[in-house]
Amino acid sequence: MTPVEFLAWVRGPMFQIAVAIFALGVAIRIVEIFVLGRKQDLSEPRRDGVVPGIKTIFGRSIPDTGTFKRSPLNVVAGYIFHIGLFTTILFFVPHIELFHSVLGLQWPGLPTPFIDAVTVVTIFAMVVILINRLRNPVLKFLSTFEDYLCWLVTLLPLLTGYLAFHRMLFPYQTMLGIHILSVEILLIVFPFTKLMHFFTVFLARWYNGSAFGRRGVQS
Amino acid sequence: MSTPAERATNAFKEQIDGPIASYLSSCVHCGMCAHACLFYTETEDPRYTPINKVEPLRRVWKSEYTFFGKLASKFGLTKSVTDELLKEWELLIYDACTLCGRCSMVCPVGNDIAYMIRKTREGMIAAGYAPRGLKDATYRAVTVGSPMGVKLPALKAQIKHVEKDTGLKVPLDVEGADYMALLSSMEIMNFPEYIEALTRLFDKAGVSWTLCSEAFEATNSGMQIGSSDIEGELIQRIVDGAEKLKVKYVISPECGHAYYALRWEGPNVIGKKYPFEVVHILELLDQLRAQGKLKVEGKLDQKLTFHDPCQIVRKGGVVDEPRRLLNMVSSNFVEMEDAGVMNWCCGGGGGVSANERAEPLKLTVFNRKKSQLEKLGVNTMVTACANCRINLEEGIEHTNMDVEVVGLAETLAEHLAD
Amino acid sequence: MNPAMDDSIEIEPTPCAKDRGNDLPVLNEILHALNELLTHDRQTVIDIKSLPFGPVDEERLSIALGQGEVAATIHTLGESRVTETAYAGIWWVEHRNEQGAVIAKFIEVTYMPDILKAQHEDVIVARQKLKDALETIKLNGA
Amino acid sequence: MLQPWNKNGLTVAERLQAEGISRRGFLKFCATTASMMALSPSMVPAIARALENAKRPSVIWLSFQECTGCTESLTRSHSPNLETLILEQVSLDYHHTLQVASGEAAEEAREAAMKENNGRYLVVVDGSIPVDNGGVYSTIAGITNLEMLRETAEGAAAIIAVGTCAAFGGIGYAKPNPTGAMPVSAIISDKPVINVSGCPPIPTVISGVLAHFLTFDKLPEVDDLGRPITFFGQSIHDRCYRRPFYDRGLFAESFDDEGAKKGWCLYRLGCKGPATYNACATTKWNEGTSFPIEAGHPCLGCSEPDFWDMGGFYQPLSTPTGDVTRTLVYGVVAGALIGAAAGSMARTRKIKAQKEHYKVTTDDLEESS
Structure with a gap:
């Protein structure tokens, strides 16, 4: 397979396969949660749970001070990683073109050197996260193959994207192909x-x- | 359904719902819940990481309630619940968890881990894997009427004492009273001051209330051991008593899990709404305060703090009431670090205090409260849960601290204006 | 309507000033070459065609380098022009074909571009030619 | 100008000298040849030494399933230029579009050149070779392209596949490839084949490769796709003067927006420059005047294999080529249905479990348990 054939394959049939598995898998998993449902809570609510529920959806992104003090590394690295990951995914112009072509939506991108710097920082944060996972007794105890797999399949798109952007390691077509393939692996593993x-x-x-919330506590 | 593991599995299957499925789908093994759990922070044993405690439940969710897991289980790729697992996990689920719910507050993906541990207990007890002490207490609760074996004559004796001390009548089985007060066995046995406080406070405020000879026990070992069957049976007694006396309100006493069981789980375990409202004694007192019916005089000037009982504050939603009430009678009320909904458990809730096996662990994790208290430098700690109170006293004694633990209602009663 | 035919569309001249600057790296390279010439007596030739120039980059480079003291024209296989820039040691060497089209263009950093020097082989031919010429003169002049 | 030359057996240097060209002229020739081959000017002395001994090679140009664009590219420059210089140094013995001879005489010329220069001549091919049904889709003088290629390649020193059709199959090879079109390299495996791809290829690149063969008597170093590295070593994007805009995130989003007018990067308009290896950005076209990106149009990627089948020309490189939206929608709908079914089955299991509920009683709490 030549680099061009490889690129054509990852942009063509492989992309379809990955998106199909991703869409199918994610839909199955979300719908089955909803179908499982929950029983109506018969206890008299102190107040309606809708507003507190929505507040928690957003508010839980901010760690409580106690947690922050106890595992600052986890929190900070986690923050940098998540923000960095979404910045690179959502605001790199070639990625916006991808969303545009699939979803029909587009938005302004960020300057490429900025994305480049964010990628480096994000990769660094991921390395810190891995080291932390390997060294922290709780994380080491909890971690399974799946945790390391997820780390890897999340890191690869960042790393290959960086390499492709800087035209390193392989000819661009191959590197871009590897980058796209790594994203496809991520999509396939996802559900x-x-x-x-x-x-x-x-x-x-x-x-x-x-x-x-219905018990009167904003969690 | 012969084997314990099968009984546990079946119970898990009954319990798993959408929220649990979403929680288990979301966990990223970040480990942050460990830092919210005093069993981890005080022992640094990673097995005590809260999310690890729901492993048996997780296995059943995965292999029974996920499409891909079900598929994998056909090929023998999923793990099932075994006796060994349950035996091992009994120590994590009962001895190393007080259902305090602190983990549920910090989980970054929003998992209500305490809710899942509560559900996991359903399967544990269905399989018979629960600590002896808790089983015994529950047995007594069902057969005798109280986990401590307190019977009506004992209560009557205490009533007699209170009536003698106060010169007031303690209403018993008064039909048509507005409020029916419940007690915890510990209050009857260890802290009769509470009964006296109620009598005096309600007398001053003109509250129409009564005790019920058929339903005076508020504690619910069924909830602690995790059996909704038994929890429901105990709740039903209260409902029957309240219906018989035709009260409008039932007052939950200064007991954490009793409040949570009666107020939040009760209607669900008996499968119907109550014909009355449940109020916590602190809520009621705060209402009286707001209505001007609770008049106090004199303020304590020694430095004191408030220990938040998890089931009343964090999980029950009674957060500001104790503070408003305390400020009525104290000029030097200071808050502990993490006070309020993020406060640390005393270490004896969720049935741990009834579990003799867990005693050493319980005393170890008391260090959390100890260091909180030392930071404040107080000698008086007010609380609103008899179980917390006993447990704190035990810990204080064990660590040779000089802190007095008092109930909030009785502190208020002491300052009642004549 | 074909947009190209629409008079209302104003096509701006492709700007270059601040946005571009592919001439700058070349100027840096030339400076480096001057250093090499002075310190190691090494000469450098840069093929303009190998540079990723945008519109007017070459003009800008030309303006930046300016005009020097020497300008020579060579007539062989078409015209070639060798001109020194305002900076001594930096030369433009431009080769044209017989039809006058530019076929190659270099910047040479050297004391004297080789192509200006008389070539050894040509001098040998010249000696013979001059000898022959002299013979002819002698024969004729006698 | 492109008529077969009488072979005189002289080397390039001798021939120039015989024409009264000075050594200085030879040097100029060497310098321009180096530039044409995209070799460093420091290579001039080596080129001079090589050209001293270089003989005029015989070239046989075979045009198969093609559009003559490649030949046009080479010959239709508006003024005689650099390419002429090098073409004058070769003996173009057969080129059915350009040669004067026709019919049998033309084929005779080819056969004569093959015979006379057996093992030494150079074959240039433009166009793909249809191979389905015995190659009947394209014939010259009753000979199928396939047959002619095999026959001519037999005694060749090397083959230059000029244009994307000859190099990679090109448009003939594009889906659904009705004639079974194949590139030269798919048919000839026992001779060195160099690919000068592009649709059309840059004329200077064609002559540069010829110059290299003429100068060094061998083909230049090639990349994985058999293309001369000196010309195809870097992508259009790498050498594009608009690259700084890409790096800074400044893109034209339509052909008439501010960005387009300011000459910003054309990535979002589908530029294939990042994945296209060719010399357009430096060598340029029309005597170095410009190249597509400079003219405001995204690179089509014409020098890469399968460029016709790589999605739309105006579709950005980062986007999938198929209809992913449809896949996504179908996937979600199908997933939701399966999820609903799986969920219902799970609910059924739950209801069954509730029916089989094991009631915890005091018996379970006694010592024996």
Whole structure:
């Protein structure tokens, strides 16, 4: 397979396969959560849970001070990683073109050197996160193969994207192809792993926030 | 359904719902819940990480309630619940969790872990994996009527004492009273001051209230052990008593889990709404304060603090009431670090204090409260849960601290204006 | 309507001033070459065609380098022009074909571009030619 | 100008000398040749030494399933230029578009050149070779392209596949490829084949490769796709004067917006420059006047294999080529249905579990348990 054939394959059939698995898998997992549902809570609510639920969806992004003090590295690296990841995904112009072509939506991008710097910082944050996972006793204890797999499939698009942008390692077509393939791997792995939290975090926070909220506590 | 593991699995299948599915789908193994749990912070044993405690439940969710997990289980790729697992996890679920819900407040993806541990207990007890002490307490609660074995004559004796001390009548089985007050066995046995406080406070405020000879016990070991069957049976007694006396309100006493069980879980475990309202004694007192019916005089000037009972504050939503009430009678009320909904558990909730096996662990995790108290440098700690109170006293004694623990209602009663 | 035919569309001249500047790296390279010439006596030739120039980049480079003291024209296989820039040691060497079209253009950083020097082989031919010429003169003049 | 020359057996240097060109002229020739081959000027002395001994090679130019664009590219420059210089140094013995001879005489010329220069002549091919049904889709003088290529390649020293059709199959090879078109390299495997791709290729690149063969008597170093590295070593994007705009995130979003007028990067308009290896950005076209990007149009990627099948010309490189939106929608809908079914089955299991509820009683709390 020549670099061009490879690029054509990842932009063509492989992309379709990855998106199909991703869409199918994510939809299955979200819908089955909804179908499972929950019983009506018969206890008399102190107040309606809707507003607190929505507040928790957003508010839970801000760690409480105690947690921050106890694991600042986890919080800071996690923040940098998440913000960095979404900045690179959503605001790099070639990526915006991708969203535009698939979703028909587009928005302004950020200067490329900025994205480049963010990528480096994000990769660095991910390395810190991995080291932390390997060294922190709790994280080491909790971590399974899936955690390391998710780390890897998330890192690869960042790393290959960086290499492709800087035209390093392989001819651009090959490197771009590898980058796109790494994203496809991410999409394929997504519905089968904890990466699902990208979607279910909103459900989880909602359920938590509304359950606490109807008891009168903003969680 | 013969084996314990099968019984546990079936119970998990009954309990898992949309919220749990969304929680288990969302966990990223970030480990932050460990830092919210005093069992981890005081022992640094990673097994005590809250999310790890729901492993048995997670296995059933994955293999039974996810499409991909179900598929994988057909190929034997998922793990099932085994006796070994349940046996091992019994120590994590009962001995190392007070259902305090602090983890549910910090989880960055919003997982209500305490809710899941509560549900996990359903399966544990269905399989028989629960600590002896808690089983015994629950047995007594069902058979005798109180986890401590307190019977009506004992209550009557205490009533007699109170009536003698106060010169006031303690209403018992008064039909048509507005409020029916509940008590916890500990209050009857260890802290009868509470009954006296209620009597005097309600007398001054002109509250129409009564005790019920058939339903005076508020505690609910069924909730602690995690059996909604037993929890429901105990709740039903209260509902029956309240219906019989035709009261409008039932007052939950200074007992954390009793409030949570009665107020929030009760209607769900009996499957119907109550014909009355449940109020916590602190809520009621605060209402009286607001109505000007609670008049106090003199203020304590020694430095004192308030210990938030998890089930009343964080999980119950009674947060500001104790503070407003305390400020009525104290000129030097100081808050602990993390006070309010983020406060740390005493270490004895969720049935841990009934579990003799967990005693050493319980005393170890008391260090959290100890260091909080030392930071403040107080000698008086007010609380609103008899279980917290006993547990705190135990810990204080064990660590040779010089802190007095008092109930909030009785502190108020002491300052009642004549 | 074909946009190209629409008079209302004003096509701006492609700007270059601040936005571009591919001439700047070349100027830096030339400076480096001057250093090499002075310190190691090494000469450098830069092929203009190998540079990723945008519109008017070459003009800007030309303006930047300016006009020097020497301008020579060579007539062989078409015209070639060798001109020194305002900076001594930096030369433009431009080759044209017989039809006058530019076929190659270099910047040479050297004391004297080789193409200006008389070539050894040509001098040998010249010696013979001059000898022959002298013979002819002698024969004729006698 | 492109008529077969009488072979006189002289080297390039001798021939120039015989024409009264000075050594200085030879030097100029060497310098321009180096520039044409995209070699460093420091290579001039080596080129001079090589050209001293270089003989005029015989060139046989075969045009197959093609549009003559490649030949046009080479010959239709508005004034005689650099390319002429080098073409004068070769003996173009057969080129059915350009040669005077026709019919049998033309084929005879080819056969004669092959015979006379057996093992030494150079074959230039433009156009793809249809191979389906025995190659009947394109014939010259009754000979299929396939047959003619094989026959001519037999005694060749090397083959230059000029244009994307000869190099990679080009438009003939594009889906659905009705004639079974193939590139030269798919048919000839026992001879050195160099690909000078492009649709059309840059004329200077064609002559540069010829010059290299003429100068060094061998083909230049090639990349993975068999293209001369000196010309195809870097992408259009790498050498594009608009690259700073890409780096700074300044893009034209339509052909008539501010960005387009200011000459910003054309990535969003589908420029394939980043994935296209060619010399357009430096060598340029029309005597170095300009190249597509400089003229405001995105690069089509014409020098890369399968460029016709790489999605739309105006579709950005970062976008998938298929209809992903449809896949996404179908995937979500199908997933939702499966999820609903799986969820209902899960609910059924839950209801069943509730029916089979094990009631915890005091019996479970006693010592024996």
